[in-house]
Amino acid sequence: MNGLTVAQSSEEDVKDKRRKKEEAQCSENASCSRTVESIQNSEDDAKNDSSLNGSESCYSYDYNAILEGDRPDPSVIMAKALMAGGIAEDEESSSVFLKHEKAKECYNKIVEPLIKDRFQAANWMREKRLLVQGMRCPACQLDMLWTKHNKCGDGYSWKCHNTSCARYKYTKSIRNGSLFQRSHISFGKWVNAMYLWGIDEEVNMAAVRSDLSAKTMVDAFNYFRELCQWYFEAHPVMLGGESRECVVDVLPAVRKRKLEAMKDSQPMQYVLVITDISSKPISGCLELIDNLLPETIYSLISRVIFKGTTVWCKDPESFERLQLEKIRSVSKSFSGKEDNETVGDWLQFKKLDKDKRGKEYLQYWHRLKTRLKGLSAYKDDFRKGFLYELMWKDRFTENALESLCEHIAEKYAF
Template identity: 25%
Template sequence: MRLANDSGACIRHHSASLIIVERSLAMSLSAIAQYIFTDDTAAGRMKTITWLQAQGLLANTMHCNICSTNMDMVQRNREGTQNDKWAWRCPDCSSIKSIRSGSWFEGVRCPLNKLMYLVYSWATKRSLSQAIGDVNVGKKMGINVYQWCRDICSWTLVNGPDIKLGGPGQIVQIDESVFTHQGKNKRGHALPPVWVFGMVDISHAPALGYMEIVDQRDAATLLPIISDHINPGTTVWSDMWAAYNGIGALPGILRHETVNHSRQFITGTGVHTNTIETYWNRVKLSLKAMRGVRRESLPSYLDEFMWRERYGTSTQGAFQKLFEQIAAKHPLP
């Protein structure tokens, strides 16, 4: 990458870029946020740009569309919501390209360092109000960035390895839970409750789960989900909901054992659904911390919870995995 000042004098920046990247690799996540994302000077913006280039999220080189010349990175001090204080400029025809050209960030009207701080805040479960206050951006921008992060979670779960629970010698508990009770829309019309079907592999601590919103809680709806997401050789524990009666006949299911909650919460042989009840509590507490969730947004919040179970058990891991997956979903041209 070549840097140039406004007079056109070129500066080789490879060594400085490597120093920034090497420092960031040794830093904690909070130190990255402080050292890179909160410095609003031109030099500070360059730290963010260089860090994003190292993650494969911004181009290291750019070609001019007019004359096919390699472009230089130049400092630009124009005002605006997308002002990153640096841009690509052709040394021959002086045409300009955004530093974000072809990237996930193209068209987003917010400085890159502030965008990255919002992503950092999402990864560390920082509240939206705290995050937007830290970097002085509008609430709408903060909401959008947090939703973009959840969209990456959803994309990863769909396009990553199939979610399978259990296996030989393992137990999976299943249950359904209502997440949005019957309410009213703006015109006062009754809205149906939102039911979520879930299953947890109790061989993990905490239990590893899978959730899916369902329109019906009948066998035709639930049995295919069980079949798709449970490994052969698994023992399934459930309550005595009638839709579960056919589980034992599903291919690959070793046994189906039940507990009658009208009589007991754990059988003499140890069968129970306490673990998935704890799982529901964990999920609902995570939603309660956000002061409620719109029903149309619930699928993405459930995906975020499942994503964090698999990819974001630590905040550092969540942050790094998110960027790897952004790069996979939005490769540079």
């Protein structure tokens, strides 16, 4: 009898606990529904307020958040941003937004179709002069024809159509003599790699997005960097000119913490930054130097900047002294006597005050310093290539894929 009473009481305790748990859940659900209802009401009130205010918008848009997450049609986002006044209020964010939209349009219209269609990709490569434009048969020496070849990975091959030739129907790869001669990567993936490099995608992420190995993508990115170096060796940078202004400044090649650790262990390296603030948009030149001696800096300044330019720098007196010595030596070599009348044809040095250089220059300087932070991750031998890449992208980032194709074609002279 006592056992039955105990069992009944335990059952009642269990039921009581269940009832309390259900009541708690009900109250929680009720509070949640009230919260949701209040949120919906507040959203409705906001909509009503915005409609009453006419053209005034109560919304603000975080462009960086928009770029990172899923979003609707770009034209809708841009229209909302313009209505909210975000474009005018935040030029840097809107610039990032517009750059992202342009890159996405390039991918959708050019890159993606080439990844999907090997025949279209081969014809695009030929049109951009990234492939040899013609080839002769080694037997009859007549021009071979660009011929569709379904069994070939590229979709086309060069083929001899001379029926009298001993090697009639002989074929050659359309990659012969080109950058892609030793590569087995499809043309579509090559175009994707070029596109990803042009938009500054990180190399490991680019490998994932291209379905390629990290080593292959590193090799591709290194080639594009070498192309940047070739371009500036073939087209030396010249800045300034009559009635134009340039700014000269120096940055350490490594970050502050690493700089302190290196002071006593190995020679320091610096980046000489020469910026033409009269050009639209602002452009510059980056040079790696091993010391901060005025003679070293002046030799680079005089090589890169046209005569007649006003040069803003931190130590104008030292550069004026070096320039005067050079003028005297040049004058003596030509006339056998000193002649200071030619000073006006040379550089005019003035004391630099960054805060007075204007908003556009300060934005450029901040952006450059941010990008140069990546330099410390490279060994000394690779830093120069990194600077060439920065200079190239600084000039051609608006249409990087097209410019990259032009420079590859120029290098190989197709």
